[in-house]
Amino acid sequence: MPREIIVGWTREGAGPERASAEVLTIGSFDGFHRGHQALIGYTVERARALGGRSVLMTFEPHPAKVVGRGAVRLLQAPEQRAAWLEGTPVDVLWVVPFTPALASLRPEEFLEQYVFQAGTVREVVVGTDFRFGVRRSGDVALLARMARSRGVRVWALPSVSVGDEPCRSSEVRRRLRTGDVEGASRLLGRPYALWGVVQTGEGLGRQIGFPTANLNWRNEVLPAPGVYVTVLRAGDRLWPSVSNVGRRPTVGGRRLQVEAHVLGEPGDLYGRPVELFFLKRIRAEQSFPSLEALRRQIEADVKTARRFFADRPVEALPADWFRPTWDGAWYEAHRAELRPEELP
Known part of the structure; x- marks a missing residue:
């Protein structure tokens, strides 16, 4: 510091x-x-x-x-x-x-x-x-x-x-635009995260059995519309989650939204600042013929996320991914590759 x-x-x-x-x-x-x-x-x-x-x-x-x-x-x-x-x-x-x-x-x-x-x-x-x-x-x-x-x-x-991927902010943005959050993570050295405050939504997720935290995000770059395996940080606690970025075409939505279904009991999140970390894309955004079809797909998405966290529990993920911490170990490990040149 x-x-x-x-x-x-x-x-x-x-x-x-x-x-x-x-x-x-x-x-x-x-x-x-x-x-x-x-x-x-x-x-x-x-x-x-x-x-x-x-x-x-x-x-x-x-x-x-x-x-x-x-x-x-x-x-x-x-x-x-x-x-x-x-x-x-x-x-x-x-x-x-x-x-x-x-x-x-x-x-x-x-x-x-x-x-x-x-x-x-x-x-x-x-x-x-x-x-x-x-x-x-x-x-x-x-x-x-x-x-x-x-x-x-x-x-x-x-x-x-x-590897062969150039570390540039423009390249990180390009990866996110295509939904390649894993590629963006490699360039950043940590998962890409949105910061925002949880706000009251329309309650659709709760109606079909999957309540969500609706994020009023402050970032200017969103991952491509779709469903993602995510981690939600609220205060000092980390929660596995599955999140949707999109306009909810099944119910005629027009406004872009970010919604996270937490796989646990985080308590009341309304009005709290949180960060949402994107670990893996599950699928692109889709329109379904009915709410029941949407519910079944969300159920499948949640199962996919649970399998992901069964193999990689949140507590086993690198703690430095989820806080603004200087990665001195990475610098030391890659120092020999930097090749700084003193200009004449």
Whole structure:
């Protein structure tokens, strides 16, 4: 957890260790997938080697929300992103408000004002595809040129892959759009999760024998419509569940909904914040000729989920899947594969 959290455009006068040599990483970190974890891990490693401080610089809101670069949908709800930022192993977390004025800075201006101005940054760690400045016109070559004249080292990490799968936020979103939650999980290092508050539904599930917790979700990305094996976290408790993402075409539904049938007795969930973790897709959304046909299919879906949890009980699943915890073991196991390059 960071020892110092700064929200603002400047770090002047912040913290008792202000004069420490610093290693800085910069990014939006949408989703905190394995590629992001590699960047953060190497930043911490380099800071320890220097006997200095590791600094993570990120932006709020996401830059694409300000400059209107396409319809970027973010993977994490604000509550999840805040928890993951606060759970990183860096010494300093610096959250910079991203504004139109910041977006209009030339690349050189951005580096002068945000990277080199403090005078304590000794190294910078970024991905090889790092872009910055107005219209994303700055790149790692420009960063390296300006850093070299100031005696600052720049490390560039190639894109991280899990097997043959590139770890990019866009790839995680693509996997989720197709319902491939297992593929998304491999890139994230944990199951994809929706955060939201349980709200009152129409009671249809209860009428046919399968009551559901209806989620008022805050994420911008949903898995493809369908039925999934899920885990619901309410407070410190984890509950096996089977969930539906869709519009309920059998009853003429039009509004997209997320409903979780808990395989247990979680008590009253109404009004409580929960996270819903997607482990496996059972089937696509379907329309049935009657409520009885729908009931029989839900019964079969529940049996499928119970078989899944019979083989893999919730308590036997990795605890770190269900909390914003830094996976240092993964970083150490894959450190040799990262191949960071010091730019000339």
